[in-house]
Amino acid sequence: MLAYSSALSAAPALATAGSCRALRALSTSVASMEAVSLGDSDIPLLLRLSSRPWGASASLSKAEVQAAVGPSPPKRITVVRDAFASFDQPQRPLKQLVRPLGPFSVAVAAALASQPEHRAVVDTYSLAPGGDTYQLEEGPGSVAADLITFLRRHKQRVSLVPDVAAADLQGATPVVAAKKGVRQSSNEVLMVAPTAFGFNEQAAQDNSFMHAAAKPGEGGNALTRQVLREFAGLHHALTQVAGVKVNLFEHNLSHGTPDACFPNNWFSTHPKGEAAGGVTEPTLVFYPMKCPNRAAERREDIKKVLAAKGYSRVYDMSVEEDNKKYFEGTGVLVIDRVNGVVYVDISERADRSLAEEWTHKMGYKELVAFRSTDLRGKSVYHTNVMMAIGTGVAIVCADSVKDPKERQHLLSSLRRTHEVVEISLAQMDALCGNALELEDGRGLPVMAMSTQAYNAFTEDQRRVMRRHVADLVHAPIDTLERVGGGGVRCTLAEIF
Template structure:
């Protein structure tokens, strides 16, 4: 396995993955470390056993329904260590992949989340599922500088236009962001500030916006006006922009993901909470871009502060064999 930095070989601009990595919530609990800047997390009145049962049920049902729909799911039953990883169910924050066979790992802001980064085990799981990994690249050296970039948690990517959208925060450092964009050959980065009613920035861009091949969902009211116009103008060039309210964002309407099935059909994965919060008109708009797939992940949402999109690590790696 190569770890030296290389220029990208040949990255195909495909917006939607037809394969995702999902991680079972076997150590899942309220994460005090991430709660410092994640206002979406909540304590719940459930026993440890109830939390484990409910979250595992939510996870298994989601895996089953995605596979039934024709999306390949790689279950990454990661090796446990001495340090618990309560947020391992959100794998999209520590890795990304490209169609040239490159796999990237990222610097995570919280110490217990840094323990989730297990590239060797992930490569084994991906290759066993029929995917080809040509090289592994790491940006974790930035940890020494206290600079973080939590992958597609903080980067919402328009692959077709080679553009990365990112809300700057403690978890999204501009320098690391620019470095990653350069490495994968994406020539445009649109970074911006955000502010919640508390005055704090959004912890992850993917709770406020999602990009599909021909649409975008965005809570633009959290972006300062002088930057908001530029972001919306950029998106509206070739996307149908669906604006959501702060309340809809809090119910994870921005945390959705367009995927492809093995037959090439488009589907849009979202939580039941998000589905119920979209207006009928917005659901009608979204349904023109793919079949809507709502999943009940309420326990994971409430305790973890992340939803369906966070649970899906997209896989763009080349395929050796087609298998579900």
């Protein structure tokens, strides 16, 4: 049974107006007496006590537990505490923090993950022999454990949502994803360290975000080393801070691939069940690249590593290079993997016919196509520069889409399923749109971006994003952004 119970519901009605003060007092002391069952007898019952505990207790009386859960208390309970609330703040009702969704799935208020002062901790107790008291358990995770960590340890799939008590919660994308077993974001990526990075003249022809610099081996070695220092900081933030698994490769001058650190353009991966079931088997896709030295990034050694991950289907679009038709991976594809909608900014690197073919062959329900331009009036070379999609939040520079009908269609499609953060053309120039939601080491969504992008977002915009993700992970990669014309999202190729 997945349920809440509350001692307040059993309290006698106080009918007279003169009883208002008594009702307020009752609410303060009793409203917190709640219990939440996660539907499995092996998982302790989540519990709020009648009065705020000021730490774990060596033991609890059975009567105190019965006041919250009724005459038949379980063998194990887990008491939830607001450890970072001041002495005069009331306990938050459990129904504002967690909500069971189904077997091994629970919605959790995003603030518990994204705002340290809102974290909740838990203490776990077992009914002692004789059955009169509950004894505090010993061992890791028994005392002052993080609530979300507790849920994950008990195999619960955690969906972060802004409002756990929302009436329309069942239709929210994070909840839909949990029910269908579909993930928008991955905990694993492939990256290529910019060990032979340099200004790419071929790519600069239609990428207005790039700024010329010396090439490696031609006075540009200092540039390469600077970019590597920045990249190492990004790698550290992802792996050591966020807990993302990174498959890391390098490249040499002999590869002839100055932009190799942007691997998301030449391949993508897709698990079975993606796109509301449209993807019917694990799929690896290779893409046609406009620039010859970018096509060379499809190295056989990397392709063999990808193939070893067990994709039963390979969809190779790279043959379209012979027809001078290009479609550069998740640079041009911004994918709503849960709802089966794909967004494509049509450009020299995003052929519309290939966008339509991809949508059909990958089993996606809808293609939202449009054209966008930057501050300089030039075509935006990749969709992922002007927009990003997470599980519950989307970022978009709608002002870059000049056609009113296309702009309205884009926004209405996003708003059907996501809370939307609209960014300005100047913010797009700071690569605010070039963000990517990943799963951290706890299985929670985080939004990865550059420090330049993070600083360019307003505090209100960051607050909206934190309603849906556990953290905003960022690192400074200013040189890579200025010379390479791509941000953090461009450096990350998701592995599903």
